[in-house]
Every structure is written in C-alpha cells, then in structure tokens.
Amino acid sequence: MQILTRLRSSLQRLIATISGAGDVRVEFETPPRPELGDLATPVCFDLARRLRRPPRSIAEEIAKTASETGVPGAARVEVAGGGYLNIFLDRNAFLSELISGATPLPVLPFTGKVIVEHTNINPNKAAHIGHLRNAVLGDTLVRCLRFLGGEVEVQNYIDDTGVQVADLVVGFREIERLDLEGVRRLALSCDEAESSGGRPFDQVCWDTYARVAPFYEEDERRLKLRAETLKALEDGRGAGAEMACFLASRMIRHHLRTMDRLGVRYDLLPRESDILRLRFWARAFERLRERGAIRLAGDGKNRGCWVMDVQGTEEGAGEDQKIIVRSIGSVTYVGKDIAYQLWKFGQLGRDFFYRPLDWADFPWSGYPVWQTCSEEGKTQHPPFGGASRVYNVIDARQSYLQRVVTQGLRALGCSSEADASIHFSYEMVALSPASIALLFPDHPLSDEDRQRPYLEMSGRRGLGVIADDLIGELERRALAEVERRHLGRPAGEMTSLARGIAMAALRYYMLRFTRNRVVAFDIEDALSFEGETGPYCQYAVVRARNIFARMREREGVGRESVAGQVPDVARLQGEEGFEHWGLLKEMSRLPEETAAAVDSLELSSLARYCHRLAQSFNTFYHRYPVLAEEDPQRKKLRLVLCDLFIKTMETGLGLLGIEAPERM
C-alpha cells in the first residue's frame, strides 16, 4: 500500500529529526490485539540502545510530536508496552486506495528472465505424492513470480538416459522377456483397458521396475546388464536405446496428464539425451578438464573415473570425491546437470533444437509444450534458456549433489551464475506407518517400523502412493458431496466442480507444511475437505458469491452495483468497526504476503494467509447479515467487503493454483 510507504518515510524523517539518528529503518508489525492499533513498530527499542535512553520515553516524545504535526496516513500514534509505537491508520484513505486498486505491486529483488525447473520425474514409473509436492511447490512459485511481474520459463527436465530408465529396460527385456514391439503392444492394451478400470501403463512400468532390484540381488553379475544398457542409452544405439526412447516418451505423456489434472503446466521439456547428442556435455567436459575441475582417478576405489574434489561446507571438513564420469565412460547426473545449468544461463555457447509436442498424443488437453530435440527442430520457436536467475525445485536429499553442481559452475568461472542458481530445497514426502498399514496391507512392517514417525517411500520397492490414485479418490469424494448438494445440475458441471475441489484439497495439503519439514503423508488428512483445507477456502468464496446471487434475485442488481463505491468506514465504531476494518486490513496484505513468500521460498505462508482470510470472512459472514441489514451505509460497506473478499481470494487462491468456484 502506498499509504504505508508514505507513512514509513514520514515517520523515519520525524524520528531522524527528534533523535538525530539519521539511518533509522522503521519496520511495521501487527499488534497482538486490534484495539492497540493497526501497525506497531519496535523502533524505539533500537533507538534506546543508541541514545542510551529508556525506550518508553523516546516513544513518548515521538508520539507527542507526531500528534502535534500530524503524520499523513495516520489517524493517531500511541505509545504502548515498554516502548512500542502503535499507529492507527486513516481508515477512509486506506479503503479508498484498496478499492481503487492503485497500489503498485512489490518489486522483485532481481531483474531479467527466470527459469523454474520442477517436477523432473524419472520417466520410468508413475508419479507419486512426493512428485506432487515438488510440482505444486514449483508451480506455485511460478504463479507468484508471474504475479509480481517476473518473466518466467517453466522447465520439466526429462532424465531419459539415467539408471532408472536403464533398469526399466532391463526389467522388460530380461524379466518380462519383451522386445520393443512387445512393450508397444503392452502399452496400447493398457491404454485401451484404462477406461474400463485397467491398470495404466505408467503403473505397470512401476511394477516392472520394482522387480528389477530383486533381480539384481539374486545374481550380482546381472548388474553388468544395467551398465551396458546405460551406456547404450547414452550413445543412443541399439534395441535397448530404442525401447528407452519409447518408454520415456510414454511416461512423459502420463506425467503431463497427471500434472494437468492439478493445473500444473510447463513451457519446455529439456531432454537429457539431447544434452548428450548435441554434445553439450562434451563441451562442458572439456572446459571442466581444462580448468582442472575434474581429473582422471588413477588409483583407489574410483580408478578409471573422472572425479571432482568436493569441498566440505566448512574449512577442515574432509574432501569427498564425486564421480562425474563412470569408469565405463557414462556420465552421472551431476555432469549432465552442470552442462544443463550452463545452458540455462546462456553460458554454454550452444542451443537445442525444439519441436512442439504432438497434441495427437495428448487428447485431454491442448496447451503448447515444447520439447528439445537433437535435429530437425522447428525454425520458429520461442526463445528458450538465457536466464539471469534459476530456481531448481529439488528435494533436500539432493542438497549434496546440488552443491557439487554449483561448485562445478564456479570452477568454470561462472560465479555469478552459481549465485543466481537457487536450490529450492524441500523435505521429502514420507508415509506414516498407519497409512502404510492401510494402503499396503501386504507390506511387512516390523515393530521397529511401527514406532517410527514415518517411513520413506521407495519406487524400487513399489512403496508409494500413486498420484493418479489419490487424485481419483479425491475427485470421487468431492463429486459425491457436490451431488448431495446440487442434485439436478448438469452432470458436466458437477464433475467440473468436483475436480476443482479435489485440486484445491490436494494443492493446499502439499503447501500447508513449511518446506523443511518432512511431510508424513496421512491419507485421512489429505482427503479431508474440512478445517484447514483448500475446500474450506473455496467455500468461503462461494458464500460471498451467494450473497450477490441472492441480491440479484431479490433486488435485481448484483456485484456490479458496488463497483467503485467507497463507503465510509471511519464512522463504524466498537466491535463491529474493528471486525470490518480488520478484514479490510488483512485483505490488503496479499501483495506483500506474496512477495514475502517468494523471498523466503516459504510458500506455506501464502497458503496459510488465504486460510486465515477465509476464516475471518466466515466469522464476518456468521455475525453480520448483509442483505438483511437495514442501515444503507452499513449494508453498502458489507457488500464492498464481500466484493473485495471475492477479488482477493480469486487472486490469492489463483496463486496457489486453486480456483474460486461459483458454487460448491
């Protein structure tokens, strides 16, 4: 709010004059109780130290001067507690600024193009709830950055030449005894059977993948199959590579469909195979070698590998060796990622070819997604890469690898790029023992396991909650509830409402927790539509909308009738005044809450803000009738509050990827 900006600077000037301290920074907080004021600043506690005077007496002097000269935007300034300065705002001026929408958005603390990389599911199995946390965090960050005026490109990296895909190929060829044609037929039959409840192909792949680990354990010599297949994938040669290519493209299709159900979309899918084919890696390798950042290990356990010496976080910590190129010549993820990061910043001196995804393969949707390719790209395509800032949404278990990548960038002289490459780290999603017992009754749980707070998911052991299963269950439950309330509405409308509610429940659940907390997935919590959930927030909006719908029925006019109206909020006194005014103040905070969430990468704070707002509205709704209010001034103010609430929530929930529905 501009009012707040002006208020801050005039207070700072005033304090400078009084105290003689020039560089005072006034920070605003919210007092614990609204009667104490609209804003509070503890600035006098800092001044007390510098001026060697009691904070209370400084505060009193400032408040006295402020009331004599007046501070624009403030109705009055008071002293409270040990030396807080509490400020009461000029309510009408504040409301009028809020309604006019003239407040400029907070500016991002950086300029230029931003790349957000997220989702990055290995293309060998179905998406699970851990991937959902990644995608929802990434997508929410993207929405917030765009809201604040950022130019954002969303990338979903396809690791199609990694060990996990190689393992799947081994699984199909050696265990299932299928060739490419066989796998193709299997995929097709899965697609056909899906509509009648058959197991989708991505889940079938997960089953096969889970059989590979025991297959290796039975006979360790079989690990040779993995190494050979991996090398073949990298070189892009042979039947294994062909199968991997097919599998990866099919998995991408499934992942995009799953994410589209949550409103998560991408601009570009960079493929690791293209990084190799187009010799991005070869180039990065040469530069790393020239700089001495990597060296060929001549002896020891890493003999024959190209390794990077990794510095510990602090001095004196031991040095690790990270293998960048394996002894058989294949490249690890870290190596490929260094090349990829260089390209993102436009520091590689090479570019991909690009082609749009074939929408014939994606009948459920139709937004434009580009994919990298190694040859015959379209000549016309959006400019990709060349960012000045990059967010890599990757879970905390990969912190070590991310540090190695960053160190690689620095070794190549790209220090500023390393600084601008941000690991958006978050903790994993695990399963509570209770959820495992419920969802995987056949899975053996030791007594020790039952005592733990949570257990890690494992694709290799087939232990994980599949995203599509969870979304499906949410949609079924939401639909049942919608049908109960809106019998008689067109089926298509009810399905669409249910989808929006399911999405809200899931996205809110994934955002509720601060990012460095392990989410111990609880199926009952995740499926809930009550309490601190997305649907609760939606419901509050629906109630506000209903007021206007009912108004149109009764009075012939709706929301449009309050547009531009600025009622007198200053004349409201007592509890009613405080509550109406409190709701207004809270609603005005959306832009700064968003900026704070982006700044700290703590997106849970924005989710909680929306929930708090919904709570405040529900209290207001319960206490104060709007349409039945007889005093026209009061009624007008309440209608304006409802209108602002809808607007704020549409924006706020929109940032979380949650729609504000017409009805529920």
Add this chain to the structure above:
RNA sequence: GCGCCUGUAGCUCAAUUGGAUAGAGCGGCAGCCUUCUAAGCUGCGGGUUGGGGGUUCGAUUCCCUCCAGGCGUACCA
C-alpha cells in the same frame, strides 16, 4: 565419523525471522440450521516450546552442550 534437517497441546502443524498473553486444524465435550449453503459458526478443556547452560530490556527463535529421530555422505537420482 562428518554434513544438513527436525523436536512446540492427545495427534498434525504455525508463530510476522529476537517482540506484547505461544496460535490453528483434527480428535474430545457442550451448543447453533424457518435466516446470505452447517464443506460453516460459538464455547470448554488441553503447554516446563526435548533437557541443561548462556547472550539481553525481551528467546520457541541466536550461541554452547547433551538427548531423541530423520536424511545425506553410491560408478542411483
């Protein structure tokens, strides 16, 4: 061993980055639908913020030290 993270109400989590009386949701108990949708609202009960030191006007937050748990430290990612 070393590095990172976590420990707050019965359970799941917050706490404006050092601020005023530590708050929400779930669960429990007691109420509220002839009123703008009860996916809601109101009330009650629930706390030595893992333990112990320190720093200061002031600590859940910062420092030290124990204790407990998780993750990482792979020729997986």
